[in-house]
Amino acid sequence: MNVARLRAGALALALAAATAAAAPAPSASGAAATPGPAAASGATVASGAAAASGSAALHGDAARGERIYDRCQACHALAYDRTGPRHCGLFGRKAGSVPGFPYSDAMKRSGIVWNAQTLDRFLADPTGVVPGTAMGYAGVKDAKERADLIAYLAQANRSAACRGG
């Protein structure tokens, strides 16, 4: 069953990540695994439709992403604000800019403009990329899952559900 494989795969990945975290630190030449705030704010140039068509969105499977989006629905909805802000109009939007939504100061100051790249970085480690964010969530650690989720968000933003939002 695809969903079962997806979840088992995610758990295996989480366990692998935990094992790796317990291992000795990589050498200085090793790749940095976790982007910091500067990394997030460094990718703020792309915007709008072009941003949505970044590699993460292009390579993601929107149908799988829709199932992953279930995880977001404790706090988020596409068309309206809840505990978290709405996702319609996300691509090209400056972080912390939905009118009337009570963002954390950290998010308002982040300088991020949401696109496939910045979403990919933020979703991997929300509290690491924007320290002080109200989104106290460990993140979507699986890169493929993030790509799927971003593909779904891009698709949803083109849908009727968002066109009026």
Add this chain to the structure above:
Amino acid sequence: MSFLIRTDGVTTSAGRRALLGGSGLLLSGTAVALLAGRSVRAAERAGSAAQDTRILNTALGAELEAIAAYQLGADSGLLQKPVRDLALTFQGQHRAHADLLASTVTKLGGKPVAAKDKYNFPTETLKTQADVLRFAAMLEKGAVSAYLGAVPVFGNRDLAKAAASILGDEAMHWAILRNALGEVPVPEAFVA
């Protein structure tokens, strides 16, 4: 506290000269503690507490929304009595979660978020009892994921344990709602 104060409270001039002699600087208690790593740890603890407070407040906001959502269902006139009773039981459990979260935020020195005057719910899609149950199941499933994502980022492991306890309760809600909808109550071995 000065580094130069002995435990009996007597300042040692010899010790002072020795410290001043090398660098011309008198290390403050803060600097000494910093060198010892204590202030770093204190700052980490303070930062961790601030992050914990933010996580708790976000969870509190979601719990308050869930309380309102169950009230919407109970008042909808769409639920049969046993289902309505169940919804009110779940609402009471969400209220218990919210009370605990709010009191913990206060204990940590934060200000608990208040319930909104009005919540956005997709009322236009709630036409039957099954619609209401499906909506509640979606919220509970999301809540399970949200707590699962919060547990690893709590600095205080006792708070992580409390969040895991709430997660378990909300997973039970989700399973019972699925069962009421005629779906497999526990569809997977793992939640995500």
